Amino acid sequence: MRHAATQPFAPEPVTSDAPDLPGPVMLNQSWLDLTFLHWAVDPQEVAHRMPPGVRPDTLDGVTYVGLIPFRTVGSGLSRGPAVPWFGSFLETNVRLYSVDETGRRGIVFLSLDADRAAVVAGARTAFGLPYRLARMRYQASGDVHTYDARLRRPGARTESRILVRAGARREPTELDLFLSARWGLHVRHWGRTLYIPNRHEPWPVHDAEVLTLDDDLLASVGLPDLAARRPDHVAFSPGVHTEFGFPGHAASPQPRGR
Structure with missing residues (x-):
C-alpha cells in the first residue's frame, strides 16, 4: 500500500446535502439515465489501486466496485451553455470509493469509456x-434501458451490454447514499494526488432489475471475476445536473459550505 504515514482524518459525514464549491465553477453538465451496479469487495483487494494519500472508503467493513453507464448531456464551461456536439456523449465508468487524509470522501476511476474522441483526449x-x-449506444423502451459499449482499440475485443428495468422511486438507503453522495474525485496527475470537487442535487433513486449483464469492462481493468456474479447493489436514476470546481491538492482540505 502506498499511503502516506500521516494520521488520516476521520471521514466526513455521508450526506445528500452537497457542500458549496470552494471556488469558481469549472464546468457544468447533466448526468442522465444512469444505472448503478455495484459489487462488495474486501478493501485490501483494491487498496493498491488508490492514489498516494487515499485509501478505500468502507461501509460495514467492505468497499465497492461500481459499473456505471449513463448519458452526459449539455457540458459547458463554467455555468455557460453546452459546447455544441462535444458537450453530449455516452459514458460508462468503472470506479472505486475513496477517502483521503483530510477525511474527504470521493471516487477513484479505474476507467471512463466515452464515445467522443475530443472528450477522451482532453480529460x-x-x-x-x-x-x-x-x-457506444443507449436505448430506452418504456422502463427498459439498454447500454452497449465496445472499446475502440486493437487487440482483444472488449464489450459491455447492460439491460435494466427501472422501477418505482424509493427513499435512498444508507448504501444508496454512501455510493452516490460523493462530492469529488481523487486522481493522480503530474506527480500529485488531486481532488476535483463537484456538487449537485440529491440523486433521485429508483428500484431497478438487471435483465442482462454481459460485461468485459470490469475484466479490462483487472477485475475479471465480478461480472460473473450478481451485483450487490442495483439502482437507476433519471439524473442530476452537476457543477465541477477546479482541482486542488488532496492533502489540503478545502473550506466547506453551510
Whole structure:
C-alpha cells in the first residue's frame, strides 16, 4: 500500500446535502439515465489501486466496485451553455470509493469509456483521468434501458451490454447514499494526488432489475471475476445536473459550505 504515514482524518459525514464549491465553477453538465451496479469487495483487494494519500472508503467493513453507464448531456464551461456536439456523449465508468487524509470522501476511476474522441483526449491530458474511446449506444423502451459499449482499440475485443428495468422511486438507503453522495474525485496527475470537487442535487433513486449483464469492462481493468456474479447493489436514476470546481491538492482540505 502506498499511503502516506500521516494520521488520516476521520471521514466526513455521508450526506445528500452537497457542500458549496470552494471556488469558481469549472464546468457544468447533466448526468442522465444512469444505472448503478455495484459489487462488495474486501478493501485490501483494491487498496493498491488508490492514489498516494487515499485509501478505500468502507461501509460495514467492505468497499465497492461500481459499473456505471449513463448519458452526459449539455457540458459547458463554467455555468455557460453546452459546447455544441462535444458537450453530449455516452459514458460508462468503472470506479472505486475513496477517502483521503483530510477525511474527504470521493471516487477513484479505474476507467471512463466515452464515445467522443475530443472528450477522451482532453480529460486525459488536463486531469490524467483514464478515459478510453469506445463505440457506444443507449436505448430506452418504456422502463427498459439498454447500454452497449465496445472499446475502440486493437487487440482483444472488449464489450459491455447492460439491460435494466427501472422501477418505482424509493427513499435512498444508507448504501444508496454512501455510493452516490460523493462530492469529488481523487486522481493522480503530474506527480500529485488531486481532488476535483463537484456538487449537485440529491440523486433521485429508483428500484431497478438487471435483465442482462454481459460485461468485459470490469475484466479490462483487472477485475475479471465480478461480472460473473450478481451485483450487490442495483439502482437507476433519471439524473442530476452537476457543477465541477477546479482541482486542488488532496492533502489540503478545502473550506466547506453551510
